[in-house]
Amino acid sequence: MSELVTLKTYLGTWAGADEGRKAVAQAVTAIAEAGVGIADLVARGPLEEGLASIRGVDPNAGGDAQKELDVVAEERIKAALLPTPTAFLASEESEELIPLNPEGRLVIAVDPLDGSSNIDTNVSVGTIYSILPYDAAVHTNPVSAVMRPGANQVAAGFLAYGPATILVATFGEGTQVFVHDRQTGDFVLARTDVEIPAETKEYGVNQSNMRHWAEPMSGYIADCLAGKDGPRAKDFNMRWVGSMVADAFRIFTRGGVYVYPGDKRKGYENGRLRLIYEANPIAFLTEQAKGAATDGKTRILDIEPNHIHQRIPLVFGSRAEVEKIASYY
Ligand code: AHM
Ligand code: MG
Numbered sequence: 001m002s003e004l005v006t007l008k009t010y011l012g013t014w015a016g017a018d019e020g021r022k023a024v025a026q027a028v029t030a031i032a033e034a035g036v037g038i039a040d041l042v043a044r045g046p047l048e049e050g051l052a053s054i055r056g057v058d059p060n061a062g063g064d065a066q067k068e069l070d071v072v073a074e075e076r077i078k079a080a081l082l083p084t085p086t087a088f089l090a091s092e093e094s095e096e097l098i099p100l101n102p103e104g105r106l107v108i109a110v111d112p113l114d115g116s117s118n119i120d121t122n123v124s125v126g127t128i129y130s131i132l133p134y135d136a137a138v139h140t141n142p143v144s145a146v147m148r149p150g151a152n153q154v155a156a157g158f159l160a161y162g163p164a165t166i167l168v169a170t171f172g173e174g175t176q177v178f179v180h181d182r183q184t185g186d187f188v189l190a191r192t193d194v195e196i197p198a199e200t201k202e203y204g205v206n207q208s209n210m211r212h213w214a215e216p217m218s219g220y221i222a223d224c225l226a227g228k229d230g231p232r233a234k235d236f237n238m239r240w241v242g243s244m245v246a247d248a249f250r251i252f253t254r255g256g257v258y259v260y261p262g263d264k265r266k267g268y269e270n271g272r273l274r275l276i277y278e279a280n281p282i283a284f285l286t287e288q289a290k291g292a293a294t295d296g297k298t299r300i301l302d303i304e305p306n307h308i309h310q311r312i313p314l315v316f317g318s319r320a321e322v323e324k325i326a327s328y329y
Contacts (some may be wrong), residue, residue, distance in 0.1 A: 002290055007167065007187035009176050022130055023085040023105050024155050024171065031039060031110075032167055032187055034080035035159035036180060038073050038113070042125060042161045065170040069119055073127065075114035079292050087134045090146045090308055094323040097142055097308075105132040106154075107145045109308075111277040114158070115243025118228065124162030126245030131155040146308055150280030150301040154263055157285065160245040168194075168252055168285055175252065175289040196291035197255035200318040204240045204247045205259040211264035216296060216328040244273065248316075252289060257317035257325065261296065270311040275303060279314045292322040294328040 011029065015021035025035035025189065058087040074093045078100070081089060083312055087104030088097045108131050116127035131154050132145060139145035149213045157169035165180035169189055175194040178187035203224060209217055239256065241247050247258050260271040273279050283300035293300040293316035315325050 004186075005189040006246075007189070010176070010178075010189055014173070020105065020133065020154075021171075022091050025132060026084040027081060027086055027106055027108060028129075028155060028157065028169065030080040031077060031108075031127065031157075032178075032180075033160065034076045034259040035127055035161070035165065035167070036185070037076055038127060039159070039161040039165045039180070041069065041072065042119070045122065046120070067113070067116045067119060070113045070116050073116075074110070077110055077112050077127065077159050078141065087136070088142045088145070090276060092274055092309070095147050095309075098147065099142075105134055106131045107139075107142065109146055109276045109280070111274070115241075116276065118241075123241055123243050124160045124246040124249070125243055126158050126160040128158040128245065128275065128278055129156065130284070143308060146276060147305045149304055150275075150283055151283050153280060158245050158248065158281065160249050162246065162249075166190075166249065166251065170285050170288040172288070175285050177252070193250050194289040196251060196286065196289045196318055198290070198319045200257060200312050200321050201234055202237045202239060202254075202256035203259060203321070204250075204256060205261075206240060206242065207238065209263055209268075212268065213261055213267050214263070216325075217259070217261040220325050220328045228260035244278060244282070248285075251291070251317045252285070255318045257315060257321045259325065260314045262313040271313040272282075273312060273314045275300075275305055275310050275312040277310055279312045282314070282316055286316045290319065291317050292319045293317075294322060294326050296326060 011025035011301050015025040048102050070093050074091050078089060082100055085104045086100045086108050088107045089100055090097050090109040109130055111128040113125055114128050119125055132152055133154055134145045155171045167178040169176055177191040179190045195265045223231045227235040260273050262270045279300050286293045295313045315322055
């Protein structure tokens with residue numbers, strides 16, 4: 001039997017003696033360890049009194065109802081990153097950047113608990129992260145370090161807290177899947193250089209919003225629904241968990257496309273997902289797995305952010321299908 005590769009050994013080999021890479025390795029190790037604790041909290045579910053309850057009356061920075069668990073997850077990530085070379089943390093749950101280590105050389109954007117609106121239904125939720133280099137001499141305003149196109153990311157990934165706790169990670173050299181071994185406590189490399197199949201017959205979208213969409217998206221879905229006799233000449237299947245980490249992991253496993261378009265409703269003009277915390281890291285992982293990610297018109301990783309909490313229409317997954325969707329725009 002070949003020897004197991006743990007996250008620790010993988011990162012040790014990847015980083016070598018490179019100080020920049022060692023910083024990234026420390027940060028990812030800290031996030032993965034925090035994730036194990038968050039997974040435990042999530043698994044305690046209704047036994048952990050009040051965690052799934054809505055917190056106060058104020059929504060979070062992005063305008064969503066905030067669950068107690070969103071806040072606890074953010075606190076866990078923050079505490080874990082404090083001893084690492086992370087200068088600032090940008091979180092979906094916090095209005096402003098959170099200063100961590102003044103000597104740090106990274107900025108990290110996180111969605112501490114993606115899918116938390118589903119927390120009481122026992123589906124997978126997760127933590128998404130995006131890592132960018134930070135240089136105090138260049139980024140005199142730290143926000144400018146985060147407000148860069150996703151192509152500047154040095155690493156990104158997400159943890160999904162499901163039947164297994166998994167980590168899907170990229171360091172710019174392909175996309176790897178690690179699985180948390182509950183017996184040893186290690187994250188073990190389970191799949192290397194993930195490849196999302198280019199073609200698919202499976203899409204994921206909140207189809208109940210169809211009447212609000214603009215023509216390109218409703219036209220695409222109508223053509224899928226027409227099946228074998230329609231213009232696409234094949235029958236499609238739909239899967240939608242409504243928790244992006246779960247939908248993304250399915251796509252990294254067997255292909256498919258995830259679609260969250262903008263629509264006509266107030267507050268949904270750019271869909272629901274955030275560019276910095278969700279679209280950029282997922283797009284980086286997707287491209288590293290030979291898939292594609294777009295807002296319909298522009299490659300996600302090329303988009304110049306205009307606000308740290310900005311939303312963006314998001315289409316990602318199987319390359320040929322993403323290109324097909326873009327052709328409707
Ligand atoms: P969140 O970060 O507040 O959980 O919101 C993002 C989530 C995604 O996980 C999911 O894909 C989407 O919102 C679901 O939207 P909808 O409720 O329209 O199905
Ligand atoms: Mg979230």
